[in-house]
Amino acid sequence: MNNPFSLWVYLSTTPLLWLTVTLLAWIGADLIALRAGRHPLANPVLIAIIAVALILVLTGTPYRTYFEGAQFVHFMLGPATVAIAIPLVRHRRAIADNLVPLMAALVVGALAAVVSAILLAKLFGLPKEVLLSVAPKSVTAGVAMGISEKIGGLPALTAVVVVTTGIFGAVVVTPLMNMLRITDYAARGFAAGLAAHGIGTARAFNVHPLAGTFAGIALGLNAVVTAFIVPPVVAWLG
Template structure:
């Protein structure tokens, strides 16, 4: 028993366990999602997070300890973001053609997302920290965390809520497009990337490569513009 204990102490300190737990959690979550007929309600990322949180709580591992190892997976988010340049390049002609509509839609979307969030949270009596952590919810997590820090929210709470937003967007988006009769894949992709960042982008790539490219563009553009707009907006509103 003592030996087993020593082994556990050793293993939980090595990144191996966290990485394995992350991948196993994701594989199980993907399997559950497939069994549920690919329903966005059971988004693999959300299910994986729930499974991993349950597991860590059960074995008494803290988030810091887990992240120590899981950061190696987290790190790949950087190069993956850079890689979004490739689908963008592939559809450059279409992007050029729609340049101004995209910019106008992007700025309208950023203001809509931030103002509606702030209004709803304040109307329902949420705390100031909740308002500020939620404001950047439609922005891709690395940028959203930076914005939250800047305006006075909790970056790690923002990171999680950004993901929940993404999953919600994946559920509502397709229903909304059917209802509004929006059939253009570039419009669908851009809208998904703006409201649901990386999740919307990942889902759009399963629709078509042009939807994915526009979603990636929207995600990058929304992130960059939000980094400028949101801190100013929060200051202007005096929150």
């Protein structure tokens, strides 16, 4: 029998190990979130990322080695973005019924996200490449990384900022809306999906099905709108 260390050396460079670790971390994190009664603070994405990051740091595994396995999961962000077409088609009546408030909130919300990110980045004196990386931060990771790359940001930094935004939005949306006594779940969900993309949408589905539906609508529409508005707004303010 080989010694266990050489087995680790062998396995730790295989994509299989890191793909399995990613899936198991997610399943474990989702179970913890479920046990915690879907409390806003027990966000499964946050728990899974902390678990994976800890394993990488403790085992001294380079991110590049990890990503060789995890890329199969990451790749699915593209098809998952295309798949947002289905909730849009499914809820075309709900969209048509709320078309005017929805479009107004979409344009105002998307502009608020991009403009506030750029202005605060300038106010805090962040470097240009960081400013370009945070501009598309409210849209889903695959799209935000694509926009960031097109305008000269750092896609890897964008990914971290996007995920952090999603987690913070998912944690804060329920207490914030309750504090403001907003009970319209279509409006609450729409805000969650627009500000906090897929992670906010997952949270909205945990709270109320109608909120989840409108979060999905916002996530899909915002991915399109933000992709169009970031380049001109950056040229104007950046």
